[in-house]
């Protein structure tokens with residue numbers, strides 16, 4: 001049978017064939033968006049026809065499979081630019097920025113429009129903030145500010161009033177409203193209570209949101225990212241109109257240079273069941289449609305992800321559930337679902353055909369989530385992997401259980417860059433049990449990497465480099481624990497493992513025949529060893545990004 005090649009690429013090409021290493025070849029051929037040959041230059045070259053384009057890489061370039069971000073909140077990341085950024089600011093600077101924004105809005109005639117922001121943390125502010133501080137700098141203005149870890153919201157009095165939150169408002173399941181000495185809401189909404197103000201915030205304009213998502217996807221393509229697993233949005237969306245349906249619409253309009261696996265939240269399970277959604281199915285307009293995974297092209301880029309559940313809170317808010325207390329602020333965090341509730345939700349999703357992904361930060365949350373997954377065998381073992389998100393602190397025996405149960409660990413190594421100081425304060429004697437990438441990888445389970453944008457920037461390269469060095473750019477020694485990954489293992493975690501957990505093995509993540517032609521060309525120095533913190537790998541910028549055989553991003557000076 002004659003195979004047609006639309007494109008032949010020669011040079012240093014990592015196919016990721018086999019179980020480890022880079023799987024280097026000299027050439028690949030692409031036909032109809034798929035890899036049709038990979039191997040020696042002469043063999044692949046025999047597929048050259050009159051219409052075949054050619055790309056001969058230089059000695060300073062290498063080609064890798066394109067990246068998929070296995071944990072990226074696409075809608076929230078896309079609109080983050082329209083919110084005030086408070087990262088790294090102390091209390092005074094935070095209030096100054098808000099005061100300036102409030103004055104600017106007043107001058108523009110906006111007396112009571114919402115200010116939304118994100119990025120503050122108790123470690124930067126020094127203590128938990130209150131509504132009164134906002135009242136002093138922006139009287140009467142409704143303000144809602146996400147903490148850096150997206151687990152707590154700091155809101156103003158006007159925001160509390162607009163959302164109807166009073167001293168008598170009960171805590172929602174898995175959340176709490178903080179109160180002052182008089183029993184009044186003090187301005188902090190913790191965990192699942194953070195969503196209480198959403199009903200009062202006017203929704204973003206549809207068209208504007210669609211433009212923001214399309215623009216963000218194009219930015220990701222420039223970073224070498226052609227896919228993401230979106231664990232869902234922060235705002236409640238029981239009908240799934242904002243994320244999944246919008247992605248499907250953009251994909252069908254050819255405006256999504258990104259494959260999205262959009263997860264379902266518990267409040268969306270009814271809608272998901274009504275629409276017959278199952279993990280890995282193609283999302284059409286308003287419903288899932290069945291499609292051959294081999295035939296998926298631009299129109300089928302939006303798919304159903306997992307059921308996203310929260311077992312616990314987060315480190316930044318000291319709400320991750322621990323087996324023993326936080327050293328700096330006390331307490332052992334909290335479980336956001338009882339073990340019974342967690343099991344029940346996993347079992348219900350399994351009946352529908354939706355595979356769970358469970359957010360676990362603390363070692364106690366990990367144990368509870370593993371117990372729940374163990375109790376529901378039908379939630380595991382299919383083509384799509386059940387997975388745990390973050391896994392920031394883990395006892396050795398629970399790491400071993402992951403393998404036995406066949407559960408993947410989705411980790412975000414860049415969290416170490418931001419959180420190392422906090423982890424040292426909170427877990428001074430447990431640092432070697434934190435961010436256990438090496439131990440997790442050695443069990444043989446998939447370890448898909450993500451950035452958790454907008455919690456961290458969407459650039460995948462600093463995280464990949466951190467997984468190899470386990471070191472911060474300004475520190476001489478690595479973070480405790482021999483948990484570094486080999487370079488090739490870290491590259492696989494960013495490219496192949498997301499495809500494996502999504503049930504796409506054989507279709508994506510490698511550059512061997514039959515796989516999608518999703519690849520990037522990067523400077524060869526990015527893969528030079530030893531990898532240094534803040535070095536060429538951390539600062540890598542792809543020269544070319546190709547998806548389904550088509551160029552979706554190209555550096556300004558890459559002219560081939």
Ligand SMILES: [Zn+2]
Pocket residue numbers: 071073231452455
């Ligand atoms: Zn997240």
